[in-house]
Amino acid sequence: MQCTSFPDDLVGLQADWLRTYRSLAARPAAVGTTPLRRRLIALSCAISTHPYWSRPARTAGGPAELRRAARARAWVRAA
Secondary structure, three states: OOOOOOOHHHHHHHHHHHHHHHHHHHOOOOOOOHHHHHHHHHHHHHHHOOHHHHOOOOOOOHHHHHHHHHHHHHHHHHO
């Protein structure tokens, strides 16, 4: 199995994390960012505790590859 073949739910979580982060970055700090920050924390926890990471065959580049896969998915959906 390739290191880029992530489960769909994990890629979806990462794509949601990226969207939430972009929304947070676009907002002024004084304009109710708490819900977005809490969402990022919850998504980060869900990503880091996903069963995929307990697989013995995963590589050190896994998190970076996951972000690339999530960006690619977002790019395909936007087109």
